[in-house]
Amino acid sequence: MLPRSTTKQQPRARVGTPEQLEHRVDPIDDQAGFRTTRRKSASSGCSARTHPLDVPPRVVRIVHRYIFREILVPFALGLSLFTFVLLIARLIKLIELVVNRGVPLVSVLRLLTYILPAFLEVTLPMAMLLAILVAFGRLSADSEMVALRSSGLSLYQLVPPVAVFVMIAMLLTGALSFYARPWGTRSLKGALYEIARTRATAGIKPQVFNDDFPGLVIYTEGVDPTTDRLRHVLVADEREAGQRQTIFAREATMVSDPRLLTVTLRLRQGFIASTDNRGGADYQTDFETYDVNLDLRQAFAAARRDRDPKEMTLPQVRRAIAAKQASGQPYVSELVEYHRKFAIPFACIVFGLVATPLGALPVRAARARGFAVSLVMIFVYYILLSAGQALAEQELVPAVVGLWLPNLLFALLGLYLFTQVAGERTVLKLERLQSAVDMLRSRLRLRTEASS
Template identity: 40%
Template structure:
């Protein structure tokens, strides 16, 4: 009997979970769509490369969409069961709310394990693959983005003009290059012809210019002009050896766990906080199970739209608390363990309170206030319609 009941409740959760995953992931991707479309239309990046970029970005989005979709699925599943009076029928058979909790708890544990796998393995793979692909795109499409008889800004702090060029953009004639990488000595180069080459080893592009002149205006040295028959202009696409310390958000789990000898205490605390934060975020899936079940039952016949709005409200409150605790941890007010796990502990206590109140069939304070406000709005609407 219990196996059949548990299977029935468990099967209610995956469909809205998948809908939530697709919806929330699409919403997060909308902010990137304009930039991706610009890369396809203006810079000539192949559509296949754009699809690969999106696939590499997905793991970082899944860290947030998995807990959001889990909360939404539990709210909608138990909202439907409660709205169709199935929860009441189960209670009449002697099954309490505690007896209905194992299926959503099991699903939340599976979601937490999936989120942990994404955090430990998928996100580092996606970030490294995305950076490599962006570098390959910059090397392969720099020439494609240069258009003839147009002032192009394909490279940072540089403007390139070509009177004529081949279809692939590698060979050019009537070349003008204005270089402002050194603000103190802006340079303008005129060349009769030029060829563009990529150098993957040094992560740079080379302009091999022929039969031209270099015009430079240096501060304090005045105007200078140099004529050349052949000149090589190298443009770095990225710095292969970035300067400065590595950010904690870019470190691997092993680097966070084992800082090198001599690391300052402040840096060690930041690494511990980042480590605990990465572990605490997947655990939020289990926390949301305690919050979602009582809220879903109280939601009753409000519908899917109310479930979406309620889940977004809870998620918003959770991430506000997460940001606040994280700030307190960075300032040293809270220890790394408490700053990372504080939001989960706070919402777990709140979810436990809601769960016990719902199990005892006592009305929730917020639910009663919501019903009063709703009835007041309906009454005013009716009076306004009659008037």
């Protein structure tokens, strides 16, 4: 009986070149719809999963809308907080106008409206910086950033919603800087003048010694309510050092000059009794008409008479620079204001460039870290900006250097951080700083536990 012949089954031959067998790619479609790859090695027999290749556009749009909403809430809170903090000092002065000087509440609210653009020009970039740090920090703290990166979205693909938000913030800041802040500054000066003029006319009470104006005491027997004419007026003028004047007049009227921000008390038919404290001599001078200037800038700290470059819009600043260049006059203040109108809005781009990679770094306390880092960055930036502006106004450095150097420094820092985080390379200095902070915190906790 012949033995049963056995045949050994040969393995199925693989079709393809050795190079194709070495790096054979099998597409795998998971449930989320992400197309990934698995590279197999013929020599080792093991496989390694690589980064995802394609993310559906619909998923990308959903992620972008999600990130944009995450930025909105901290932006609104930060804008309210920063604006309120900067307004506190002004609010105290406005409340003083209502309580001590009898200014109507409606007028005070109008003054607040004129003040707001100057503060929003500064607080809007600050709030944007805080919002991006907090939003990306929360995504990192909740491991959502890891999930997004592992699913195929790089840091560059997460930038579009941030870029849209930064562009909106920059346009709003530019509108505030180019037009709204000059309008508010001019309107504030006019409103302060109107309040002071009204109080100067209606605030002089009959048979009362009125001392609203520094160095002057005004007394009148009566006021005609229809013509605002004062009868039998006494004025004690001690504004000049070493000399005292007492003025008596039969009648007086108020004459206002909005351009010079002054109100003049025009006295008629009276005399001036002057006393020189240094020589002890007394003089008496009769007059038919005599003017006593009531400087409203001293009474209400109004703006100076010359037009401030801060009151000019962007086209007006350009025309002022061209006019002074043609006439050979100095135009440093106008040039500084011109560069400032562009440097502040551009800070939105710089802040976004720095905040995005900083927020993407993995941390535990995302909100606290974001708030602290934003405060430090804001403090450093505006210290550099204020110093550069002061040096430029004193002509120690060119205006373009003084106003744009902070943006340049922060832009370089942002580019460095962005390339490090986007390439998944660790930023050693930040890691060392975080380790030092954690070590210090643990030591303090151990000392507290030991002392208790």
